[in-house]
Amino acid sequence: xxxxxxxxxxxxxxxxxxxxxxxxxxxxxxxxxxxxxxxxxxxxxxxxxxxxxxxxxxxxxxxxxxxxxxxxxxxxxxxxxxxxxxxxxxxxxxxxxxxxxxxxxxxxxxxxxxxxxxxxxxxxxxxxxxxxxxxxxxxxxxxxxxxxxxxxxxxxxxxxxxxxxxxxxxxxxxxxxxxxxxxxxxxxxxxxxxxxxxxxxxxxxxxxxxxxxxxxxxxxxxxxxxxxxxxxxxxxxxxxxxxxxxxxxxxxxxxxxxxxxxxxxxxxxxxxxxxxxxxxxxxxxxxxxxxxxxxxxxxxxxxxxxxxxxxxxxxxxxxxxxxxxxxxxxxxxxxxxxxxxxxxxxxxxxxxxxxxxxxxxxxxxxxxxxxxxxxxxxxxxxxxxxxxxxxxxxxxxxxxxxxxxxxxxxxxxxxxxxxxxxxxxxxxxxxxxxxxxxxxxxxxxxxxxxxxxxxxxxxxxxxxxxxxxxxxxxxxxxxxxxxxxxxxxxxxxxxxxx
RNA sequence: GGCGCUAUCGUCUAGGGGUUAGGACGUCAGAUUCUCAAUCUGAAAACCCGGGUUCGAUUCCCGGUAGCGCUACCA
Numbered sequence: 001x002x003x004x005x006x007x008x009x010x011x012x013x014x015x016x017x018x019x020x021x022x023x024x025x026x027x028x029x030x031x032x033x034x035x036x037x038x039x040x041x042x043x044x045x046x047x048x049x050x051x052x053x054x055x056x057x058x059x060x061x062x063x064x065x066x067x068x069x070x071x072x073x074x075x076x077x078x079x080x081x082x083x084x085x086x087x088x089x090x091x092x093x094x095x096x097x098x099x100x101x102x103x104x105x106x107x108x109x110x111x112x113x114x115x116x117x118x119x120x121x122x123x124x125x126x127x128x129x130x131x132x133x134x135x136x137x138x139x140x141x142x143x144x145x146x147x148x149x150x151x152x153x154x155x156x157x158x159x160x161x162x163x164x165x166x167x168x169x170x171x172x173x174x175x176x177x178x179x180x181x182x183x184x185x186x187x188x189x190x191x192x193x194x195x196x197x198x199x200x201x202x203x204x205x206x207x208x209x210x211x212x213x214x215x216x217x218x219x220x221x222x223x224x225x226x227x228x229x230x231x232x233x234x235x236x237x238x239x240x241x242x243x244x245x246x247x248x249x250x251x252x253x254x255x256x257x258x259x260x261x262x263x264x265x266x267x268x269x270x271x272x273x274x275x276x277x278x279x280x281x282x283x284x285x286x287x288x289x290x291x292x293x294x295x296x297x298x299x300x301x302x303x304x305x306x307x308x309x310x311x312x313x314x315x316x317x318x319x320x321x322x323x324x325x326x327x328x329x330x331x332x333x334x335x336x337x338x339x340x341x342x343x344x345x346x347x348x349x350x351x352x353x354x355x356x357x358x359x360x361x362x363x364x365x366x367x368x369x370x371x372x373x374x375x376x377x378x379x380x381x382x383x384x385x386x387x388x389x390x391x392x393x394x395x396x397x398x399x400x401x402x403x404x405x406x407x408x409x410x411x412x413x414x415x416x417x418x419x420x421x422x423x424x425x426x427x428x429x430x431x432x433x434x435x436x437x438x439x440x441x442x443x444x445x446x447x448x449x450x451x452x453x454x455x456x457x458x459x460x461x462x463x464x465x466x467x468x469x470x471x472x473x474x475x476x477x478x479x480x481x482x483x484x485x486x487x488x489x490x491x492x493x494x495x496x497x498x
Numbered sequence: 499g500g501c502g503c504u505a506u507c508g509u510c511u512a513g514g515g516g517u518u519a520g521g522a523c524g525u526c527a528g529a530u531u532c533u534c535a536a537u538c539u540g541a542a543a544a545c546c547c548g549g550g551u552u553c554g555a556u557u558c559c560c561g562g563u564a565g566c567g568c569u570a571c572c573a
Contacts, residue, residue: 010505013573048572113571120570129500155571173503182501190571197573220569221502223510244504244566251565279510279561282522286511290521311565316509319523329536 006038007211010071010477011201013045014057017262017463020315021216021246021254024280026069028243029214030296031281031303040076041208044085046199047194052087063263067273068296073208081208088201093195096203096233097156097188105232106188108154109136109244110147130359132157132182135177156189158198160230166224171212171241172308178224186225199223209419210238212459217242217312241305244284244312254315254465265463269378270344274331282323283313293326346377353459359453371451375459379467381448384475389448390438392431394476396441400425405438405466413462415454422454443472 012022026042033040041063044152046052061075065317073079093280100106109132111119120130137159139147161180168176188199195203205213218241230237248258255261260269266276282292283309295304332340345351358371374380383486387397394453411417427434432469441448444456444465457465 011573015573042556045573051572109571116571124499127499141564153571157571170503178502178504184569191569196571201573216567217503218573219568242503249509253567282510284510288559290512292510292522311506311511313511314509319510322523325536375546485519 004209004211006033006036007041007209008033008038008214009041009043009205009208009210011043011204012044012060013048013051014060015048015051015131016056017256017264018056018060018063020179020266020276023064023067023069023263023277024246024283025214025216025243026064027277027280027296027299028308029212030069030287032212032214033438034300035303037334037493038211039072040069041081041210042077043086043204044087045197045209046085046087047190047200049087049192049194049198050411057085059157059264066263066267067277069277071423076322081092088445089200089204090193090195092207093199093203094189094193097136097195097199100158100188100232101156103232104159106156106158107137108139108144108148109155109157109187110139110152111136125164125378129182134185148348153191155187155191157185158188158225158226158232160185160228166227168220168223168227168240170220171202171239171305172310172343173242176220176223179220180224183228186222198225198229200227202233202235202302204387205238206230206233212239212241214241217245219349243308244310246283247312247314249314249316251312256463259315259317260463260467262461262463264461265467267344267462268461271320271342272327272332273322275321275327278327279320279323282319283315284309284311290315293323293330350375355449357455361451370447370449374445374450374456377446378464379471380443382442382446382472382475387439387472387476389442391435392439395479396429398473398476398479400429400431400436400439401443401469401476402479403428405469405473408462408469409468411424413458415458419454439468439472443469 010022010026010029012018012026026040030040031344043059043369044057044060044396046057057075064071074084078084088092097106100109103239111132116132121132123130136157160183163180165177165179166183170176175225185198186198204210209432221241223240246254248254250258252258260266263276267273277296278294278299281294287294287299287302288304288307327463353376353491354372358368361370361371388394390397392400404422407421407425408418411421417485422437423433426433429436437453438448440449441453441469444453444460445451450456460468
């Protein structure tokens with residue numbers, strides 16, 4: 001039997017900013033497939049209609065292209081298994097869900113979210129594993145029909161064996177045994193008719209002829225569900241390999257609260273895509289000869305899955321910075337460097353965003369450097385003293401920054417929204433907007449003499465602003481005295497729920 | 499809590515039944531440089547703990563511990 005062509009995929013969910021973790025998993029899938037002359041597919045998992053956005057999807061595609069992780073099939077390039085966007089494949093999943101229903105491998109569940117939530121609470125407080133209790137499993141066919149007739153919303157859940165265990169084979173970890181009684185009767189098709197990850201993933205991986213699934217470690221526990229679905233459908237199981245998760249310095253799963261995670265951040269900071277990719281290749285993987293600097297091409301040529309180590313690697317910005325420096329010094333000519341800088345910021349598109357902000361504030365072009373500096377910088381060097389120069393006292397500055405860092409996560413990153421957020425903070429703290437804004441000008445622009453704050457924040461992007469605000473907060477100290485805590489608490493109670 | 503995964507310098511890692519446990523980032527010291535970077539040299543720094551198996555375990559096995567992940571009509 002001829003060995004089928006290796007086909008791998010990365011399947012990001014377009015919610016929020018493009019994540020380094022996506023690039024990380026994509027890199028390994030890319031290298032694994034390319035090394036063996038196979039194909040690498042990109043699929044958009046946008047079945048969560050509440051959270052998925054087209055902007056996010058576009059940003060993911062752009063970021064992966066920026067990194068040079070090109071896909072053989074997927075959005076914008078198409079392919080024999082189009083569409084590659086799950087929201088456009090809805091009918092497919094419904095058909096397959098019905099197929100499971102008919103075969104008796106799945107059942108309709110009419111339970112309300114409220115009941116499920118109560119049930120889980122009860123289970124938890126009774127010290128039991130939370131999981132569907134099987135209520136609708138025992139519904140008579142007649143009752144199902146009558147509930148259907150009265151248009152009651154329902155989901156489709158998969159049936160799961162009550163006893164025994166499932167052994168999933170992991171390419172790196174070997175057999176992993178998981179008892180069936182720890183596996184929930186997973187919802188496959190939501191009430192809105194959209195599939196959950198589990199169904200969509202299995203159906204698409206099969207139809208798209210994926211041979212090897214390299215994905216994050218967080219999926220290990222649901223692998224039995226997937227294996228069972230393959231069995232229910234009678235499809236061959238792709239090889240599974242769970243990659244270790246990228247970590248924050250405190251070892252928790254990489255998160256934007258503790259580490260910049262957006263690829264847009266790394267781009268805006270001026271990391272070279274080659275260097276970022278190179279650094280990701282150093283996470284849990286190493287060249288056979290120990291060489292630390294390598295291109296994507298070189299990584300493809302020498303890639304061996306066996307060289308993936310299983311401990312979760314801490315993403316270290318310092319070492320990434322060193323590597324990036326090496327790339328700038330060693331791999332770019334002067335001309336190329338100039339070109340890079342232009343592509344990065346000295347291009348018409350970016351400059352035109354700045355021009356309206358700076359032109360009215362300068363008398364000679366030479367003033368431009370100062371005003372434009374924040375837009376050509378990563379983390380700005382400031383002093384605690386500069387942050388304290390305004391009318392707010394130390395605790396107020398600290399609280400204001402802390403509050404902004406919290407609230408900025410839930411606003412749309414547009415200048416009007418940013419304005420409202422900061423006005424809201426001034427109001428909540430009972431200080432003049434002008435006084436509140438002063439330390440923000442310093443934190444974001446490096447100086448109280450600056451282009452308008454809200455515009456600057458929008459242009460710089462959420463991630464860079466977060467990093468600068470966090471830097472400023474670190475300088476003045478987090479609000480941690482009992483007094484400041486009380487203050488924060490009072491303000492929070494005053495706020496509308498987020 | 500339950501289940502699962504993981505465990506080598508602070509961090510990324512190499513290695514592997516017998517090694518002075520290797521490299522890199524960072525740190526410190528020195529050299530060099532008009533400053534700063536860069537560069538060079540050197541130093542400190544690790545096999546989680548306890549039992550086995552073995553002539554010998556950091557390496558293999560078991561247990562513990564710790565970290566992490568999952569425990570949704572999110573992925």
